[in-house]
Amino acid sequence: MARTKGSVGATTQKAILDAAKTLIVKHGFEAMTLRQLAAEVGVQPASIYRYIESKDTLLAALMTEHMDTLIHAWEALEDKGETPDEQLEAFVAFHIRYHVERREDVFIANMELRSLGEAARADVVAKRRAYELNLWRILEEGVKTGDFPETDLEVATYAILAMLTGVCFWYRPEGRLTVEQIIEIHQGLVMRGVVSGDFQAV
Amino acid sequence: MARTKGSVGATTQKAILDAAKTLIVKHGFEAMTLRQLAAEVGVQPASIYRYIESKDTLLAALMTEHMDTLIHAWEALEDKGETPDEQLEAFVAFHIRYHVERREDVFIANMELRSLGEAARADVVAKRRAYELNLWRILEEGVKTGDFPETDLEVATYAILAMLTGVCFWYRPEGRLTVEQIIEIHQGLVMRGVVSGDFQAV
DNA sequence: TTATTAATCAAACGTACGTTCGTTTAATTA
DNA sequence: TAATTAAACGAACGTACGTTTGATTAATAA
Known part of the structure; x- marks a missing residue:
């Protein structure tokens, strides 16, 4: 698979930020992994990098x-x-x-x-x-x-x-x-x- | 090397707890690694397990x-x-x-x-x-x-x-x-x- | 319809993780 | 002094990390 049907950048972006907040609160920033974050958003880890630099x-x-x-x-x-x-x-x-x-x-x-x-x-x-x-x-x-x-x-x-x-x-x-x-x-x-x-x- | 000269269990124990506090404050518990902790105490990671269960x-x-x-x-x-x-x-x-x-x-x-x-x-x-x-x-x-x-x-x-x-x-x-x-x-x-x-x- | 851009994927990189194992040396006891 | 216990070691286990790369599909523009 590659680009998924109905995917919109702005939507994914917001989902990433929201999920990141929840995970940081739950685990702390250092302990939060981008793999957890990706899973929460429903996306592969690599895809996160379309929206964040690091x-x-x-x-x-x-x-x-x-x-x-x-x-x-x-x-x-x-x-x-x-x-x-x-x-x-x-x-x-x-x-x-x-x-x-x-x-x-x-x-x-x-x-x-x-x-x-x-x-x-x-x-x-x-x-x-x-x-x-x-x-x-x-x-x-x-x-x-x-x-x-x-x-x-x-x-x-x-x-x-x-x-x-x-x-x-x-x-x-x-x-x-x-x-x-x-x-x-x-x-x-x-x-x-x-x-x-x-x-x-x- | 193995047991080091002048090593005392109680001393190491206290050093572990003190170093753990500092590292947890600095990084958060999940993000603190036992390798960091061991390095701070001046000991190998495996040695920590003489003092903690996990x-x-x-x-x-x-x-x-x-x-x-x-x-x-x-x-x-x-x-x-x-x-x-x-x-x-x-x-x-x-x-x-x-x-x-x-x-x-x-x-x-x-x-x-x-x-x-x-x-x-x-x-x-x-x-x-x-x-x-x-x-x-x-x-x-x-x-x-x-x-x-x-x-x-x-x-x-x-x-x-x-x-x-x-x-x-x-x-x-x-x-x-x-x-x-x-x-x-x-x-x-x-x-x-x-x-x-x-x-x-x- | 075709060309282009946007959004995602799968796979891999070198590194580091918590923990277990068996060994080795120092200190203490007999 | 010999036997025992205490306190450390080095090496390895399977797993997961942040990040990079290049390919692939969906949506949009020409």
């Missing part, structure tokens, strides 16, 4: 695309809030909403930096930093206006991001809570912590 | 030992606090202090559940659940006594753990902040969140 560039493509899409999605968000409080709530909602829908990408982005080449890693790290800055600046602004108490901006940024991204590791669509409920709970935790309830806030 | 049991041993040690360390902690506030602060301090010192184990425990066999995975998951319950119960108690406002206990537990464990991913011993400073900041974030400062708390 195994390494496949990972780089997945990760940079994820970061680009994430950054662009935040930029495109209509209502980012006015006051620091509103901005922080908007960020929390956006981050959770976006990430739970892309749990495979998030898992890969968090785990496989180690497997990127030097250039690709630098690129992804820079993009991650750029995204983190969005939250950092909201916190900075809030502290400046006096809406938020003094705090270490770097640690607070990392802490909030870790907490929000952590949802990806336990969230299940069929679970007890909807995404919107989860967002509300996290907004409460971020804004007021565990101890300070509404009754204590202004 | 590659799979090596991972299981690393992960269950990590969970056992963690659970036991919390149990052995002297001052777990009296009031819910104090207990929560004690947990935050313990968790960060313990985890930043064992970043490799934490990374492996978080990443390589997927590579465990069914029995070992069930065991590790149960132990993780048991550890999480320590925090869960502190929160539950605090809500019951009225020290903490009503909240979703499950989500709050996961959120706090994600935030605290997240420190492992950026903490560096030579970094700007000491572990104790990082603990204080996180105690503030957990107890009062970003918005509610001391000036608003009781």
